Amino acid sequence: xxxxxxxxxxxxxxxxxLIIPPIFVFIWMLMTGLKTGVQNIEYPPLFIxxxxxxxxRAVFQQHNFLKYLINSFIIATVxxxxxxxxxxxxxxxxxxxxxxMLSIGxxxxxxxxxxxYLLPWYIxxxxxxxxxxxxxxxxxxxxxTLPMVVWLMIAFFEGVPKELEEAxxxxxxxxxxxxxxxxxxxxxxxxxxxxxxxxxxxxxxxxFSLVLSGxxxxxxxxxxxxxxxxxxxxxxxxxxxxxxxxxxxxxxAFIVRKRIVEGLxxxxxxx
Amino acid sequence: MKKLKEKIIHFVDNHMHIVFPAPAIITxxxxxxxxxxxxxxxxxxxWKIGLGSPNFIGLQNYIDAFYxxxxxxxxxxxxxxxxxxxxxxxxxxxLIAVYFNKEFKGSxxxxxxxxFPFAATPVAIALIWCIMLNxxxxxxxxxxxxxxxxxSLWVSSPKTVILSLVLVDVWKWTPMVTLIVLAxxxxxxxDPYEAAIIDGANGFQIxxxxxxxLIRPVLITALTLRxxxxxxxxxxxxxxxxxxPGIASETLYLYSYQTAFKFFKAGYGSALIIIVFLLVLxxxxxxxxxxxxxxxx
Numbered sequence: 001x002x003x004x005x006x007x008x009x010x011x012x013x014x015x016x017x018l019i020i021p022p023i024f025v026f027i028w029m030l031m032t033g034l035k036t037g038v039q040n041i042e043y044p045p046l047f048i049x050x051x052x053x054x055x056x057r058a059v060f061q062q063h064n065f066l067k068y069l070i071n072s073f074i075i076a077t078v079x080x081x082x083x084x085x086x087x088x089x090x091x092x093x094x095x096x097x098x099x100x101m102l103s104i105g106x107x108x109x110x111x112x113x114x115x116x117y118l119l120p121w122y123i124x125x126x127x128x129x130x131x132x133x134x135x136x137x138x139x140x141x142x143x144x145t146l147p148m149v150v151w152l153m154i155a156f157f158e159g160v161p162k163e164l165e166e167a168x169x170x171x172x173x174x175x176x177x178x179x180x181x182x183x184x185x186x187x188x189x190x191x192x193x194x195x196x197x198x199x200x201x202x203x204x205x206x207x208f209s210l211v212l213s214g215x216x217x218x219x220x221x222x223x224x225x226x227x228x229x230x231x232x233x234x235x236x237x238x239x240x241x242x243x244x245x246x247x248x249x250x251x252x253a254f255i256v257r258k259r260i261v262e263g264l265x266x267x268x269x270x271x
Numbered sequence: 272m273k274k275l276k277e278k279i280i281h282f283v284d285n286h287m288h289i290v291f292p293a294p295a296i297i298t299x300x301x302x303x304x305x306x307x308x309x310x311x312x313x314x315x316x317x318w319k320i321g322l323g324s325p326n327f328i329g330l331q332n333y334i335d336a337f338y339x340x341x342x343x344x345x346x347x348x349x350x351x352x353x354x355x356x357x358x359x360x361x362x363x364x365x366l367i368a369v370y371f372n373k374e375f376k377g378s379x380x381x382x383x384x385x386x387f388p389f390a391a392t393p394v395a396i397a398l399i400w401c402i403m404l405n406x407x408x409x410x411x412x413x414x415x416x417x418x419x420x421x422x423s424l425w426v427s428s429p430k431t432v433i434l435s436l437v438l439v440d441v442w443k444w445t446p447m448v449t450l451i452v453l454a455x456x457x458x459x460x461x462d463p464y465e466a467a468i469i470d471g472a473n474g475f476q477i478x479x480x481x482x483x484x485l486i487r488p489v490l491i492t493a494l495t496l497r498x499x500x501x502x503x504x505x506x507x508x509x510x511x512x513x514x515x516p517g518i519a520s521e522t523l524y525l526y527s528y529q530t531a532f533k534f535f536k537a538g539y540g541s542a543l544i545i546i547v548f549l550l551v552l553x554x555x556x557x558x559x560x561x562x563x564x565x566x567x568x
Contacts, residue, residue, distance in 0.1 A: 011375065012377075015371075015375075015377065015381065018367060018370070018371075018381075019384050019385075021379055021442060022384055022385060022387060022388050022442070022446060023384060023387075025388070025396065025399055025403070026387065026391075026401070028399060028402075028403060028410060029395070029399045032399065032402060041408055043407065043413070044356035045408065045409075045413050047411045047463055066390050068315075084296075085338060086294040086295045086298055087295055089290075089291035089294070089295070090292040090294070090295035090296070091300060093287060093288055093292045093537065094292065096288075096417065097287075097291065099288065102292055102296065105296075105299065105304075106299070108303070109299060109303045109376040110499060111499055111548075111551055111552065111555065112303070112307060112548060113503040113527075113544055113547050113548055113551065114307065114503065114505070115503075115505075115524065115531065115540075115544050115547075116307060116541075116544040116545070116548060117303065117306045117307075117310075118308040118531075118532075119303070119306075119310060119313070119531050119537060119540060119541060119544070120305070120306035120307060120310055120313070122320075122531075122532070123320065123537065126320075133422055139302060140302070142298065142302055143302050143303060144392070146298060146299065146302075147299070148294065150295060169366055172282075174284050175283075175284045175287055176280065176283050176284060176287065179291075194346060198382050200390060203392065203485065204391075204392045204393060204394075206393065206394045206505070206506045206509075206510075206557045207505055207506070207528075213530055215369040220392075221392055221393075221394040221395070221506075222394075224394060224395055224398060225394050225398070225510060227398070228398065228401075228510075235366055235402055238398050238399075238402065239399070239402070241395075242392075242396075243393075244389045244399055245392050245395045246392055246395050246396070247390055247463035249390055249391055250390065250391065252390075253386045253387065253390035254383060254386075257382070257383050257386055259389070260386055261386075261447070261450045261451055261454055262454070267539075
């Protein structure tokens with residue numbers, strides 16, 4: 001009995017040790033954002049202090065962060081929606097007709113280093129005068145979101161029982177109707193999950209925006225990166241901006257927590 | 272008019288396996304396949320972006336890479352960084368997963384917390400690590416001093432820069448490996464464990480003779496998946512060090528980026544990217560072979 005209890009206490013001590021590192025970085029991020037400039041460069045580092053929202057205010061007022069948030073939101077949303085529109089039928093077809101070759105093609109998109117898309121796109125967009133436009137940003141973000149959506153949805157569509165679709169066919173539906181009226185409604189959860197995962201990946205994307213965006217379409221990862229290169233490093237600003245960027249991602253990740261691991265491993269398990 | 276609509280529906284129905292994937296295939300061809308082909312073509316040319324037009328020079332870019340010390344440095348850094356971070360992530364991920372592989376209160380909480388590091392925006396996370404790794408006032412050196420160890424120069428010294436970047440990568444990705452392995456462990460059959468306990472096997476024996484062989488395919492999957500991203504790690508390294516100090520942490524992938532977008536050498540940059548691509552491909556083919564073999568056995 002006592003031995004059991006000690007064992008339990010030790011286990012939970014271990015558990016705490018194992019969740020401190022992941023949590024600590026996020027806490028430090030928020031604390032950096034809530035400290036004044038002077039507090040941030042104090043040594044030893046301050047753990048207890050009077051928090052200020054000054055940095056958060058400055059991030060929005062001086063650095064125009066709202067605009068970058070809106071840019072990121074527009075790009076990620078539009079890229080995700082387009083990916084759903086063209087990705088869902090493709091995933092359905094791959095799931096129903098076992099089109100293995102197509103799924104390999106999608107894996108190639110996941111494997112290729114991003115720079116190898118970036119250079120041709122940079123050259124083309126420069127010629128077409130499309131650098132720093134939403135067209136350029138959304139097009140390149142499709143490279144991330146479209147394969148993601150297709151990969152995730154293949155599994156969900158495979159899970160839709162064929163019998164239900166056959167019943168609909170007997171009731172007089174045509175095949176494309178069974179897709180719209182049976183497969184899509186039945187995989188609502190899957191569509192929601194893959195949309196959120198695609199959105200997160202687009203939101204986090206740094207490299208494409210670094211090269212192809214400008215003042216008009218700059219996304220939040222590039223905006224926060226630029227905090228570093230203003231000469232004097234504004235630590236409080238970085239902490240505040242990083243917290244603002246990461247917050248929606250954590251909320252979304254929390255919503256799809258049950259499926260995110262399954263979703264991320266699928267590509268490798270099947271390939 | 273009505274007839275035409277019926278005809279279209281009929282056509283879609285009969286050719287669904289072509290019509291349905293067509294938009295996605297065409298899009299992927301334009302945004303993915305075409306750039307890759309263009310990239311291969313460009314790697315046989317000499318061209319400075321914005322100056323004149325591409326000059327066909329055959330394999331010269333690849334030959335140049337062979338004689339470029341910075342190329343070999345990039346390859347070395349890449350192997351060092353990836354080899355070390357991938358091994359630590361797999362081993363640590365496995366051990367933590369085994370630790371958490373039981374029913375306990377807070378299991379869902381732990382699994383949720385473990386999603387956060389790899390879901391969070393890499394650039395934001397990298398910047399916070401930059402602050403924590405600061406040699407003068409960073410919180411990590413403070414912790415080291417607290418337990419009586421001397422502070423480190425972290426990313427400011429060529430000697431410790433790669434190890435520091437490995438630390439950040441391990442922090443970000445070990446949780447994902449843990450969750451993948453944990454999902455694998457939960458789906459393992461129970462019988463071998465019961466038999467082993469009856470036979471009086473101890474914990475270590477159970478781990479090395481039952482768990483490890485059974486979980487191997489999952490480990491290889493996790494490694495394959497991680498390598499896809501790890502071999503082309505960009506955000507963390509670029510944000511924290513930009514390849515510095517000097518070129519001490521410049522991976523081949525980072526070098527290819529710098530060549531194309533800092534020095535604007537489109538041809539040579541393309542050749543370097545193709546080499547990175549081939550390395551990733553090679554690694555994946557090897558991993559697939561190993562996985563196939565471990566599944567057959």
